Amino acid sequence: MGTQMPLFPEQASTAASKVDTLFLFLLALTGSVAIGVTVMIVFYTIRYRRRDDSLQPPRIMGSLRLESLWSAIPLVIFLGIFIWGAKLYYSMASAPENALEIYVVGKQWMWKIQHPEGQREINELHVPMGRPVKLTLTSEDVIHDFFVPAFRTKVDVLPGRYVHTWFQATQPGEYHLFCAQYCGTNHAGMIGKIVVQTPSDYQAWLNSHAEGSxxxxxxxxxxxxxxxxxxxxxxxxxxxxxxxxxxxxxxxxxxxxxxxxxxxxxxxxxxxxxxxxxxxxxxxxxxxxxxxxxxxxxxxxxxxxLEPGQTPERTEEATAPTKNSLTP
Amino acid sequence: MPVRDRGLWHHFDSLDHQADSNLLGMWVFLATELLVFGALFTGYSAYRWRYPAGFEAGSRHLNLLIGGVNTVVLLTSSLTMALAVRAASQGRQALLVRLLLATLFLGSAFLGLKAVEYRQDYLERLVPGLAFDRGAWQELHVNPNHVQLFLIFYYVMTGIHALHLTIGIGVLGILTLKASRGHFTPQYSAPVEMWGLYWHFVDIIWLFLLPLLYLVSTRTSFY
Amino acid sequence: MTTLTTPYRPQAKVTETTAENYLNVAYGVKSWLLTTDHKRIGLLYLMSVTVMFFVGGVAATLIRLNLLTPHGQLVTADTYNKLFSAHGIVMVFFFLVPVVPTVLGNFMLPLMIGARDLAFPRLNLASWYIYLVGAFLMLLVLFSGGVDTGWTFYTPFSSKASHTNVLPAVTAIVIAGFSSIFTGLNFVVTVHRLRAPGLTWFRLPLFVWSLYSTSIIMLLATPVLAMLFVLLAIERLWGVGIFDPALDGDPLLFQHLFWFYSHPAVYIMILPGMGIVSEILPCFSRKNIFGYQFIAFSSISIAVIGFLVWGHHMFVAGESVYAALVFSLLSYLVAVPSAIKVFNWTATLYKGSVSFQTPMLFALGFIGLFTIGGLTGLMLAALGLNIHVHDTYFIVAHFHFIMVGGMVMGYMAGLHYWWPKMTGKMYSEWWARLSALIIFVGFILTFMPQFILGYLGMPRRYHVYPAEFQVLNVLSTAGASILGVGYLLPFAYLIASLFGRTRSGPNPWAATGLEWQTPSPPPPQNFLVTPHVTCGPYEYALSSEGDHASS
Known part of the structure; x- marks a missing residue:
């Protein structure tokens, strides 16, 4: 995040390059169509500019063949884009099985984050590089949106239900976290950073913030x-x-x-x-x-x-941790 | 310039042309109205599908007796309205006035009964936001939120229906006044026909509201 | 009664006299406030809609000024939120939706189909008053503290969290909505019942087709918004949870119903602009429009399919993957008719005799900017890509290309095309061309940087932003200042033309439409003799043997 002006966002997740490929393809495609149409218009208007008021243009009513052609070709291209976009969406929709699960609660105007091992953060999220991370998100009040441009992920965070998103970071570094759904006065202040660390740095961070799972x-x-x-x-x-x-x-x-x-x-x-x-x-x-x-x-x-037989006794004080897979 | 018929606007060619356009206008307007209720039906359906128990419980507390009587009242008013349209096109002035008055009376009776029902609902604490007893529903093991959603749609749908009926009654009042002054002739009866369409539409909406609101589940009593 | 035997052809016999016209037939405030003449009502709308445009424009100016620096030093966060809400609400509901139908449609529709008025003149006047009540209430809301929900009014923010004038604001919008409904109703019946003899459906000018499609959308979509806002008002007033998840309501239901109106509303805004361009291109290239039927049917199919794509506003909002797939697919289908239009317009120029008066410049600008807006729409409809650019400045730039680059350009084109017909006066061509150029350049400079900002990830509705976005924001604001000048210019030279002496004559563009076959300004009854139509609307190729009255 330098102070110079970037023209293209950083790619810091596995999804980023896939999204960018689609984007650049579409940019090239639509760009050439836009340029093509502009060139045609400029060419026609200059080539056929009015030179003589008495000149009578030919009576052309249309051409069924041409019009059918330029209805059908866009349709086919559009369907192709649809399929590409849909496949990408589908692949981004569900997290891999082995993903690290992290919980996020949005409220006006902050992000509260809980790691499975108990570490809590506000407006900051530490994640390990190279491992899929699945977020489970909810809101305490209005609708928010968890948006990390460098990961190309975004999801509306709704009150009263859980939504999910996931990513796999590829580059250590710090990245913007934005709230992208308008949520009131300090909407623009509901931002934070995602800190991507190497697995060992992440482990060290976890250890230094241990609070119990x-x-x-x-x-x-x-x-x-x-x-x-x-x-x-x-x-x-x-x-x-x-x-x-x-x-x-x-x-x-x-x-x-x-x-x-x-x-x-x-x-x-x-x-x-x-x-x-x-x-x-x-x-x-x-x-x-x-x-x-x-x-x-x-x-x-x-x-x-909770495994069978592990339900605490009624008289018990909270003492030893239950044996479970989440404890380090 | 030929002498123009009374009641004919300058931009129409003839009274027929004008009547025809007015009728089309009403049909188009009713298409809009369909979407007014369509939006409410959609919201209602979404929640009923999600919370069937709450909707059934809420529905059982509505007064089916009044709802049923009102249905008969409204259907009868449609009959008198249809007869009024026929009387107008035949130029039978006195009959037209009588039939319009009958329609007016039946429409008002519907509203009166509806008011009685609303009052009863209020006394039974069935009005979310004003008089609503969450605890009582919880004791019945029904989620009060779901009942509340049902009742909101009940009031909005019947309320907007009643508003339409009120407007209809107002217009019929004007038409009756005009009819009693001999305003309508077999050549010029389009306003009666046009508002007849409106009246039938409002009735038909009620025929959808009745099953949606009162007949959600099997019931053991009428009220 | 005499009829014209060679209609749709510039006519020599229209005498330019000081005869009675709709402006001089009566004077005094009362003759305007109680008028049922569609032409006068069109002018009343022109004035009120212009006021709203400037209110929305002032809000836009303040927004852009605030974004000059990353720290939002001009206004507070609350004020900023109220500014973008005011900008959105005023521009969408009180300018873009009504402007072309109520101003140009009102004025031109009866003239273009050879009618003496709209089918329901009193309803037409009533709808202006209704609009006025809505607009006045909205201004009252804005000047008594404003509203901070954005124009989308998403729940539960609007129903529970916002402390601003949400109720009066939605009331104002519902009131203005009724005005739309009545205008649409009037247009539909007029097109069905008041066409001149011989004017069959496939001889209708394409602007009429587009107004007809627009009217259908107004009639079928607006009531849904009205009911939605009734439900929102009830929820806010009594705290009962219709859309509040804490009370088992569903905030997504609000969004579904909202976009069921608001997506078709986009087509309410753009279709009339397309219609205007379809009038102007044949006129200034002296040719038939290329593929009349394809363009006419594309308007209708946009209106129909446009009702089925609302869910593409909710790809990241929590709708199911399958719903997203269906809505994405349908969104690509609705793009086809728009593509057809662009290609047909381009083909219309082929072998024409193209001249570059102001309406043509605006129309060509429309095609260019609308094409960019439409093509970026293709990117947005691609599901996987939508996730990244949703709710960023990419979206902001996209819909401004459609609504401002498209619709407002189209409106300016139409206003300049028909201004001589409406007023009988001709504006300064030099100033008008200059303003077309300034608006085009200013627009590109304002909104192109926003595409980049959006892809970089700058979210919309942000009062402050990270420093690395500043350069692009400054560029955008610079463009906006140029754009602002471009919009102020027409205000000056159009008013000046009213006091000028340059009379336009009945048909300054030597155009074929029926509206040009009557004096400018038109007489109260529109036509001195009822026109009788024998051929299609754009027979410029046939008019050579005819006589041009004023060219």
Whole structure:
């Protein structure tokens, strides 16, 4: 990010060069069409400029053949562009399996970021180079948009639901993070930076900012909010056991079923009466207003990592971390 | 310059030409109106598809008795309106006035009944934003947000329908006044025919609103 | 009653006398405020729409001045947000959407089809008053604190977070919307029922075709926006969540309904401009338009397909991948008719006898700028690329090329083409050509840098920005100052022409349209004798054996 004037944005992700290839191709294509049309217009207007008022131009009404031709050729070219753009979009839509998952919460006017191992950042995101990073994003208030020009990624961040985007950084360095969806007074100040580091630098950064894993923090909340009172593993349980719940098919009271994903678990915390699990009473109070979006993300991480038999005891203080894959 | 017919504007060739253009204008206007309700139907459908339970629960609390009676009232008014159009084209002045008055009365009756229903809804705390009991719905294990969405669409759709009816009643009032002064002749009856179209359109919209709002689910009672 | 036997042909017998015309038939304020003459109503619209254009223009000027430095030193962030909202709302809803239909359409449509007035003259006057109420309320909103939601009014920001005059603003827009609906209704019925004898559908001038397509969009899209804003108002007034996710509403539903209106609205803005260009090119190259039917049908197909592409405004908003694919594909389909038009216009020049009066200069400028706008639209519709440039200055530049480079250029072309017909006076050709040149150069300089800014990643609606974007922003502001001068010039020389002595005569361009076969300014009833049409609208090749009244 020098002070001199750039004319082309940096390429710092695997997607960037693919997007740029499409862009440059289209620039060449549309540029030549624009130049072609301009040259034709300039040529015709000069070549056929009015020299003599009495000169009568020929009566040309049109040409079905020509017009069909210049309807059909653009159509074919357009369809080609469509397919190229669509394939690119599709490849950018879903993250690879092994992606590092990072959570982002937008609010007027800042970005709050949580790493799986518990590190938190505001308006800054450290990521390792060469590894796919999947972001799960939500907003606490209005619609925001997470835009990293150097990665060519952008996604609207909506309140009340999770959206995803992903990237794989290719160049160490610092890159702009912009909010691209207008969100009020300080919209232009809702910016930050993405810090791409080599894997070893990233590890060093993680270690120096260790706060305990996200799942561990979720475990503390699980105890703090007394979730364990009902979601206990013992015979007095008044609510489903949550071990190995994540990603499973859950049968509901009304006969339908749902996959227990981020969205479902979030809804069950905020609006427990919405979708009741078959065989249980709708007794859970809502936690709307008591938990923040960040709390929910921590609880989510905890439930995701929870194996059968690991549900904390009701009397237990938050102590040792649960054994899970997210702990270093 | 030939003598021009009474009521004929300078830019039309004849009364027929003018009547024909007026009717086309009303048809075009009704196409616009279709999109007015179309937008609301779309919003309604999106949420009903997503929250069927809340919509069913909300619907069960509407007064089907009043809704049903109102349907009959409105359909009858369409009949009297159609007869009025025929009377106008036949030049039967007295009959025209009587039929217009009947239509006016039935339209007003609909609005009166609707007002009674709204008042009852208010007393039953079914008005989001003004009088709405979230707790009561929670006790029924229904998400109050979903009921609220249903009720909002209920009020907006029936409210805009009632607004159309009110405008229609106002216009009919003017037409009745003109008819009683012998304004309409078999040659010049286009305004009656034109507003007849409008009246039928408003009725037809109600025929969509009734099932969408009152008949969402099986019910055990009328109110 | 006598009829013309050789219509669509410049006519020698139109006498240039001091006869009664629509301007001198009555004087006094009342004769204007209560007029039902479409020509007078057209002038009333011209004045009110011009006022709104300057209000929007002042906002644009302040925006560009603020962006001269990266730190936004001219105005505060809140003021900046209100400025771009005011600019967008005023320009879209109170200038671009109404301007050509209500000013040029109102004035010319009956003249071009040989009618004595629009089908519903009183409704026409009513729609002007309705527009006036909406515009006045909007100005009141702007001068009593403004509104900071952007012209898009996205929820939940507009319903929950904004503390500005959202309710009065959407009310003003809904009111102005009714004016659009009534204008559209009037045009549709007029075209169907009031065409002169012999004027079949495929003899209609292409400007009439484009107004007809525009009217259909106005009629079918505007009510959706009105209802959407009713729902938004209810949500804001009573805090019930129609689009608020916290209350199980869906903010994307708002966006879907909003763009269901606002995308077709883009075609409301551009189609009439295309129609104007299709009138002017044949006239100034003395030829038939190339492929009349293709151009006519392309207007209709744009109007129809234009209703099905709204989702391309939401590629990054959270719509499903499959929805995005469908909307992207349809967006490419709607680009085909626009491409056809550009090629047909170019072909019209072939073997013509081209002259370069002001309307022609504006029309040629339109083709060039619209082509760039359209071609960048192809980039935006490519899904994978859209992600990067969405909500950046790339989009800003793209739609300004369409709406300002296209529509406003088209409007200027039409205004200069028909000004002599409307007023009976001719403006200074030298100044007018100069202003066409200044506007073209100023426009390119303003918006070309914004394409680069956008691809670099500068988001739109930013009050401050990183320092590396400054040079391009300064360039853009410099261009805008040139553009501003270009728009002020016509204001001066057009008004001056009213007091000048240069009479235009009935047909200064030796054009074939029916509107040129009656005196300038036209008599109150438009035509002294009812025209009778026997051939197509652009038979310049046939008129050689005829007699040119004024060339």
């Amino acid at each position: 996200l799942a561990l923090q979720g475990r503390k909340l699980f105890l703090k909010f007394q979730c364990v009172t009902c979601h206990s593993a013992d015979s007095q349980a008044r609510a489903p056991v949550l071990g190995k719940l994540y990603g499973r098919q859950v049968h509901l009271q009304d006969g339908s079923s749902v996959v227990a994903d981020d969205q479902y678990i979030r809804e069950s915390i905020l609006k427990p009466e919405a979708r009741i699990v078959a065989g249980w009473q709708p007794i859970m109070p809502t936690f709307q207003g008591q938990v923040t979006e960040e709390d929910i993300l921590q609880l989510l991480a905890f439930i995701k990592a």
